[in-house]
Amino acid sequence: MTTSWDIAREVGVTQSTVSRALNGGPVAEGTRARILDAAARRGYAVNAVARGLVTSRSRLVGVVVADVTNPFYPELIEAIGTRLTANGRNMLLANVGNGDDEAHHVKLLLEHRVEGIIFTSAMANSVAVRRLAADGFPIVLTNREVDGIDCDVIVGNNHAGAEAAAEHLLELGHRRIALLTGQRCTSTSRDRETAFKARLRHAGVALYRRAEAGFDQQTAFEASITLLSEAKPPTAIMCVNDLMAFGALNAARHLGLNVPDDVSVVGFDDIPMASWDTFRLTTVRQPLSAMAQEAADALDRRITSPEPQPERLVFPSELIVRQTTSQSGVSKAKGRN
Amino acid sequence: MTTSWDIAREVGVTQSTVSRALNGGPVAEGTRARILDAAARRGYAVNAVARGLVTSRSRLVGVVVADVTNPFYPELIEAIGTRLTANGRNMLLANVGNGDDEAHHVKLLLEHRVEGIIFTSAMANSVAVRRLAADGFPIVLTNREVDGIDCDVIVGNNHAGAEAAAEHLLELGHRRIALLTGQRCTSTSRDRETAFKARLRHAGVALYRRAEAGFDQQTAFEASITLLSEAKPPTAIMCVNDLMAFGALNAARHLGLNVPDDVSVVGFDDIPMASWDTFRLTTVRQPLSAMAQEAADALDRRITSPEPQPERLVFPSELIVRQTTSQSGVSKAKGRN
DNA sequence: CTGTTAGCGCCTTCAC
DNA sequence: GTGAAGGCGCTAACAG
Numbered sequence: 001m002t003t004s005w006d007i008a009r010e011v012g013v014t015q016s017t018v019s020r021a022l023n024g025g026p027v028a029e030g031t032r033a034r035i036l037d038a039a040a041r042r043g044y045a046v047n048a049v050a051r052g053l054v055t056s057r058s059r060l061v062g063v064v065v066a067d068v069t070n071p072f073y074p075e076l077i078e079a080i081g082t083r084l085t086a087n088g089r090n091m092l093l094a095n096v097g098n099g100d101d102e103a104h105h106v107k108l109l110l111e112h113r114v115e116g117i118i119f120t121s122a123m124a125n126s127v128a129v130r131r132l133a134a135d136g137f138p139i140v141l142t143n144r145e146v147d148g149i150d151c152d153v154i155v156g157n158n159h160a161g162a163e164a165a166a167e168h169l170l171e172l173g174h175r176r177i178a179l180l181t182g183q184r185c186t187s188t189s190r191d192r193e194t195a196f197k198a199r200l201r202h203a204g205v206a207l208y209r210r211a212e213a214g215f216d217q218q219t220a221f222e223a224s225i226t227l228l229s230e231a232k233p234p235t236a237i238m239c240v241n242d243l244m245a246f247g248a249l250n251a252a253r254h255l256g257l258n259v260p261d262d263v264s265v266v267g268f269d270d271i272p273m274a275s276w277d278t279f280r281l282t283t284v285r286q287p288l289s290a291m292a293q294e295a296a297d298a299l300d301r302r303i304t305s306p307e308p309q310p311e312r313l314v315f316p317s318e319l320i321v322r323q324t325t326s327q328s329g330v331s332k333a334k335g336r337n
Numbered sequence: 338m339t340t341s342w343d344i345a346r347e348v349g350v351t352q353s354t355v356s357r358a359l360n361g362g363p364v365a366e367g368t369r370a371r372i373l374d375a376a377a378r379r380g381y382a383v384n385a386v387a388r389g390l391v392t393s394r395s396r397l398v399g400v401v402v403a404d405v406t407n408p409f410y411p412e413l414i415e416a417i418g419t420r421l422t423a424n425g426r427n428m429l430l431a432n433v434g435n436g437d438d439e440a441h442h443v444k445l446l447l448e449h450r451v452e453g454i455i456f457t458s459a460m461a462n463s464v465a466v467r468r469l470a471a472d473g474f475p476i477v478l479t480n481r482e483v484d485g486i487d488c489d490v491i492v493g494n495n496h497a498g499a500e501a502a503a504e505h506l507l508e509l510g511h512r513r514i515a516l517l518t519g520q521r522c523t524s525t526s527r528d529r530e531t532a533f534k535a536r537l538r539h540a541g542v543a544l545y546r547r548a549e550a551g552f553d554q555q556t557a558f559e560a561s562i563t564l565l566s567e568a569k570p571p572t573a574i575m576c577v578n579d580l581m582a583f584g585a586l587n588a589a590r591h592l593g594l595n596v597p598d599d600v601s602v603v604g605f606d607d608i609p610m611a612s613w614d615t616f617r618l619t620t621v622r623q624p625l626s627a628m629a630q631e632a633a634d635a636l637d638r639r640i641t642s643p644e645p646q647p648e649r650l651v652f653p654s655e656l657i658v659r660q661t662t663s664q665s666g667v668s669k670a671k672g673r674n
Numbered sequence: 675c676t677g678t679t680a681g682c683g684c685c686t687t688c689a690c
Numbered sequence: 691g692t693g694a695a696g697g698c699g700c701t702a703a704c705a706g
Contacts, residue, residue: 003683014693019685028691043468048448049395050683052386053698060429060449068415069609074405081405081432090445092397093430095418108427111385112397131380217613246615253614272406276554277590278583278615340699351677356701365675387699390682 003047007038022046052113061299062109064094064102066121070215070243071271072288076120076143079292087300089115096121098214103128116299122146124185138302142295145187145312152298153312156286158191161317162238165266165284166199168319169236173328174264178209178227178234180220180244189215189240192268196238208234213244220247221254228255228263235263235328242267242274245281249324260326270320280323287315340384344375359383389450398636399446401431401439403458407552407580408608409625413457413480416629424637426452433458435551440465453636459483461522475639479632482524482649489635490649493623495528498654499575502603502621503536505656506573510665511601515546515564515571517557517581526552529577529605545571550581557584558591565592565600572600572665579604579611582618586661597663607657617660624652 004022008015011034021027021035038044052058061084065073077093084091092114094105099121106128109117116138122129124146132139133149140152169177179196182189197207209227213219220239227234228251239245245267252259259265267274270285294313301307341359345352348371358364358372375381389395398421402410414430421428429451431442436458443465446454453475459466461483469476470486477489506514516533519526534544546564550556557576564571565588576582582604589596596602604611607622631650638644 005683015683016685016694017692019683020692023685026691031691045444045447047390047450047683049386049389049450050698051685053384053390053683053700054685056698058386068405068411068418069408071406071408071411074408074411077430078405078432081430085442085445090449091430093414093418093428095415105422107382108422110382112427113384113386135380217609246613250614272554276583277587342699352699353678353701354676356699357676360701363675368675384699387682388701390684390699391701393682 001047002042002044004044007035007042007044010038010042011035056113058113058115059089060092060112060114061089061296062092062094062106062112062114062117064096064105064109064117064119064121066096066099067216068093068095070241071273072241072243072269073120075271075288076292076295079289080118080296083293083296083300087296089300099123099126102126106132115303116140118142118295118299120144120295121186123183124187124190136306138299138306140295140299140302142291143188147187150310152295152302152310154291154295154298154315155187155313156291156315157317158188159195161268161284161286161319162192162195163199164317164319165238165268166196166203168282168321168325169238169264169266170200170203170205172236172264172325174236175205175328176208176232176234176236177205178211178237179207180223180227180237180239180248181210181212182215182240182244184212186215188268192240213247215241215243217243217247217250220244221251222247224248224251225254228252228257233263236266236325237263238266240268242269242271242281242283245283245324246273246279249279249281259324261330264325264328266325274320275322282322282325283320285318285320291315338384339379339381341381344372344379344381347375347379348372393450395450395452396426397429397449397451398426398633399429399431399443399449399451399454401433401442401446401454401456401458403433403436404553405430405432407578408610409480409578409580409606410457412608412625413629413632416626417455417633420630420633420637424633426637436460436463439463443469452640453477455479455632455636457481457632458523460520461524473643475636475643477632477636477639479628480525484524487647489632489639489647491628491632491635491652492524492650493628493652494654495525496532498605498621498623498656499529499532500536501654501656502575502605503533503540505619505658505662506575506601506603507537507540507542509573509601509662511573512542512665513545513569513571513573514542515548515574516544517560517564517574517576517585518547518549519552519577519581521549523552525605526577533575550584552578552580554580554584554587557581558588559584561585561588562591565589565594570600573603573662574600575603577605579606579608579618579620582620582661583610583616586616586618596661598667601662601665603662611657612659619659619662620657622655622657628652 211223267283274281548560604620611618
């Protein structure tokens with residue numbers, strides 16, 4: 001691998017001149033041209049490792065997600081990645097799965113001296129997040145947040161979204177409403193559940209069933225099968241994310257039930273797939289790309305200049321009514337199938 | 338940030354002893370314990386940047402994908418990530434989109450001195466890949482390959498898969514068969530197309546239509562709308578990947594057509610979604626996780642010991658018949674809708 | 675078993 | 691505008 005010394009020797013200047021030339025420092029235009037030329041010809045690429053050691057800025061950012069295979073995260077990853085690249089940084093991706101080894105992954109990121117970390121799926125019990133925040137390490141929480149942590153937070157309006165969903169179901173006449181949640185220790189699941197139930201209660205309706213699944217399709221599918229196999233199944237299932245709603249849809253299909261005639265299904269997030277004709281999912285839209293971009297930018301700001309006050313940004317959410325919801329009780333009228 | 342000097346001072350030994358203790362070198366168990374303890378208490382994390390500079394092994398691996406939001410890639414990413422982490426490495430993710438700036442992304446990876454790169458979506462015209470291979474830089478191509486490049490290649494059996502799909506359609510009596518391809522300069526699209534057409538020709542059947550889309554849902558949807566809106570639409574659409582098959586399914590649904598009665602659809606890859614009850618997609622299965630793992634391992638081997646001969650591994654593919662394909666010509670019998 | 679000594683490749687004052 | 695020198699935090703001989 002060619003070093004700046006190599007090209008210095010070739011051009012006949014000092015290594016420090018090469019460094020300056022490459023970084024836009026004060027160098028005679030003639031020498032700069034020769035240096036740039038030599039660098040290009042030899043396919044020279046600055047050694048970010050060495051540079052990072054001296055500048056103590058690695059130009060690396062950690063992004064931790066719970067589950068890349070949940071299509072929600074790629075949406076975030078794409079937007080974050082674009083933004084990061086624009087800012088001249090690279091993304092170290094950590095896929096923590098159930099979160100058991102989040103600490104391990106974070107440690108690895110830290111070893112690589114990432115300049116900051118974006119957590120897209122923090123859990124309430126995440127010690128790593130808590131410690132980093134306490135240490136003043138640049139982190140931003142997006143999608144999920146954690147109570148009592150002093151850092152930038154970019155989330156959607158879970159409260160309003162879940163309320164709108166509840167209202168929608170109520171208006172359609174549903175009374176046997178089931179809620180499919182994710183892991184309890186996540187703010188998304190918890191906040192959406194709380195607001196959803198509150199809105200029902202406000203209308204004098206009690207939640208008919210509550211089932212806890214992972215945030216994935218498979219467990220949601222299984223939970224839905226159980227729910228829909230009851231003697232008196234719910235007429236509507238609210239899911240705390242779209243992937244789980246797909247699981248519910250699959251379960252209905254599996255049991256030969258018609259959506260929305262036999263059962264209505266609502267999701268949350270409005271990932272692109274939700275609008276596919278195969279699903280036409282009624283769901284709560286969150287401006288995912290915008291949130292992700294903002295997360296990347298917020299981290300960038302915090303890295304470059306430790307601001308005084310961390311900010312908590314809540315992006316608006318909006319109910320998108322498509323075709324997985326309909327009036328309750330139409331099933332018998334039209335007959336099954 | 339605490340350095341090894343800090344903990345050396347605290348414990349009362351030299352910095353090099355600390356280094357040894359941390360790396361499992363020969364150190365008295367007593368001192369090691371005290372060092373490890375101090376390190377833990379101060380939340381010490383080795384500076385991988387400094388370590389990388391001296392060892393010239395960054396423990397970083399680049400993974401470049403064409404489009405994270407194509408659910409195919411997250412499958413790969415997950416498996417690769419797991420494997421990488423097991424090998425004590427981290428993944429620098431590069432999402433190159435249409436591939437225009439692949440060179441730029443690769444340069445960034447190189448600057449960070451990744452020890453190797455896994456290309457999951459190389460294009461035939463990728464100069465970066467070609468140059469890296471020529472330079473003997475550790476790379477492995479998976480999913481897509483590039484002709485005339487001397488490096489490890491891990492792919493599925495596109496030939497056999499596409500042939501099996503063609504045979505299946507032929508056996509079902511289809512004669513008006515359309516093929517939905519991806520960008521021409523990709524081995525996956527090209528190989529699948531070639532084998533598919535060859536099998537048809539062998540049966541004396543000419544391809545009825547050919548449409549080129551991106552590898553994404555949207556363009557496949559649009560192309561399918563066009564195909565299915567013809568006066569005499571194809572009775573079957575073969576897609577070079579599952580995401581495009583979903584696009585075709587969506588298009589059929591959009592036009593009020595029934596799959597498989599009105600039109601059969603076949604995909605390629607068998608990503609988990611394909612088996613969802615909403616899709617029940619007939620497709621060609623490729624052992625994605627196994628391939629991804631093998632790619633990670635192959636890269637690992639090549640990094641640790643530059644082997645003599647790069648190997649080209651072809652994983653078996655297998656037609657999975659689900660419910661998006663049926664006998665041609667049943668549509669009229671049952672009537673539309 | 676532990677301390678001493680060189681750098682790894684680059685940026686950055688500080689002189690000139 | 692350019693050169694010289696120091697050092698980022700760590701590993702890896704080499705002594706002892």
